[in-house]
Amino acid sequence: MKNTLIAPSVLAADFANLQRDVEMINKSEADWFHIDIMDGVFVPNISFGMPVLAAISKHAKKTIDVHLMIVDPDRYIKTFKDLGADILTVHYEACNHLHRSLQAIKAEGMKAGIAINPHTNVALLEDVINDVDLVCIMSVNPGFGGQSFIENTYKKVKQLKEIIVRNNANTLIEIDGGVTSKNAKQLAEAGADVLVAGSFVFNAENPIETIADLKKNYSRLNVEFDLWKGESDAQPYIPDMVQKLKDDGLAHEDQGALVVDVKEETDSKEIPPCIILKSDGAHAL
Numbered sequence: 100m101k102n103t104l105i106a107p108s109v110l111a112a113d114f115a116n117l118q119r120d121v122e123m124i125n126k127s128e129a130d131w132f133h134i135d136i137m138d139g140v141f142v143p144n145i146s147f148g149m150p151v152l153a154a155i156s157k158h159a160k161k162t163i164d165v166h167l168m169i170v171d172p173d174r175y176i177k178t179f180k181d182l183g184a185d186i187l188t189v190h191y192e193a194c195n196h197l198h199r200s201l202q203a204i205k206a207e208g209m210k211a212g213i214a215i216n217p218h219t220n221v222a223l224l225e226d227v228i229n230d231v232d233l234v235c236i237m238s239v240n241p242g243f244g245g246q247s248f249i250e251n252t253y254k255k256v257k258q259l260k261e262i263i264v265r266n267n268a269n270t271l272i273e274i275d276g277g278v279t280s281k282n283a284k285q286l287a288e289a290g291a292d293v294l295v296a297g298s299f300v301f302n303a304e305n306p307i308e309t310i311a312d313l314k315k316n317y318s319r320l321n322v323e324f325d326l327w328k329g330e331s332d333a334q335p336y337i338p339d340m341v342q343k344l345k346d347d348g349l350a351h352e353d354q355g356a357l358v359v360d361v362k363e364e365t366d367s368k369e370i371p372p373c374i375i376l377k378s379d380g381a382h383a384l
Contacts, residue, residue, distance in 0.1 A: 103287045105313050106131035106164055106273070107306075108297030109155060110146055117151070120301065121158045127310040131162040131186075133275070133295045136179075138169040141193055142242035149182055156183030164293075166214060166275065168241050169193065173200055180207040188212030188235050188273075191219055201230050214275070216241060217249050221259040228268045233293070234259060239276030248277030253289050260290030283313055315363075341375055350375055 107129050112120035124132060134155065137146040146168075156163060165184040167175070172189040179187055187209045194200045197213070204211040212233035213224060217240060224234060236255055239246035256272055263270050273293035274286050283294055296313060303309040341357070344350035350357050355378030362370035 102130075103283075103291070103314070104130040104271075104293040105310055106133040106293055106295045107300045107310065108133045108135060108275070108295050110135040111297030111301040113301070114147075117154065118158055121155055123306055124310075125158070125160045127307045128314045129161065129310050131164045131293070132159050133297075134163060134165045134184075136165060136167050136169060137242065141170045141190065142168045144242040149178065152179070152182045152184075159183070162186065164188070164212075164273075166212075166235060167193075168214075173203060176200075176203050177207055180209055184209055186210040186212055186233060188214050188233060190214045190216070190241075191223065192216055198227055198230060201227065212273070214241075217251070221255050221262065224259070225262050225266065228262055228266050228270055231268075231270055233271045233273055235273040235275050235295075237276055238274050238278070241276075246277055248279075248282055253285060256286065256289040256291055280309075280312055344375060354378065 105128070107124050107127075109117075109120070109124075109132055121132070132155065134152060135146050136148065136152070137144050139145040152165070162185045163183050164186040165179055166188045167179070168190060169175070170193055172193055176187065187204045187207075189197075189200050189204070189212070191197060191213050192215070201211040201213070210232040211230070212235055213227070213231050214235035214237060215221065215224070216237050221234075221236070224231070228234075236252060236259065238249050238252040252274065256274070259272055262268075263272070271292040272290055273295060274291045275295040278286070278294045278296045279299045286294060294313065296310075300306050300309050341350070344359060345357075350359050352358075353372060356374050357376035358372035358374050360372050362372075
């Protein structure tokens with residue numbers, strides 16, 4: 100089963116209690132730490148630099164995913180390796196010689212990522228897609244946390260997934276900005292592999308529970324998301340899937356519709372059932 104990864108963005112953490120928040124991520128079901136490095140030039144904000152990343156690395160027990168929003172990132176590739184980065188992502192818009200930058204990152208033993216701003220066309224990545232381990236699609240304008248999600252991101256994810264499949268690449272798709280429980284499922288269905296969540300996690304009353312909610316949206320149903328060219332491509336599989344849900348006793352009728360209960364005893368809020376067949380017999384999958 101494909102496991103959608105969750106990467107809390109430390110930019111949204113409480114800097115006065117940074118070790119506490121790092122240890123919270125360690126204890127949670129999160130998969131990665133997402134670290135945004137901003138220089139105030141490439142983006143209109145300054146985040147934190149090398150000493151803070153060194154402190155995070157000292158306590159972090161999970162993959163450290165470093166996102167460089169800086170000019171001339173090649174100057175610092177070895178430095179970030181020494182500071183503990185496992186994945187180093189540079190911006191397409193900041194690299195004059197992108198292929199060279201990717202090779203330099205890999206030469207230091209890190210996974211290489213490319214980030215693209217909302218205005219950048221994913222088609223520009225086709226010639227390097229087999230050289231990159233991760234593409235980070237910015238779903239907000241980079242520089243500040245807490246922004247609203249850009250709806251065009253769904254289309255970009257689907258387009259990028261098609262490029263990855265067409266070239267037999269193993270590239271992961273990461274979404275950074277405005278990720279919440281309201282859009283996480285749709286992003287995963289479009290083809291996203293990694294979801295970066297900042298304000299949604301750290302501003303929550305219970306961040307550990309919030310991370311768990313993001314994770315279980317996918318793992319609970321034991322569903323693997325593949326690339327669908329369109330809804331019609333999935334139609335041949337639906338009748339057998341519906342029958343299996345019935346045979347396994349997972350689906351039942353509710354007000355004329357066929358539904359699957361997804362609520363668990365530990366859920367703190369009401370979770371409606373998932374509709375499989377509408378009351379008129381139409382597929383809802």
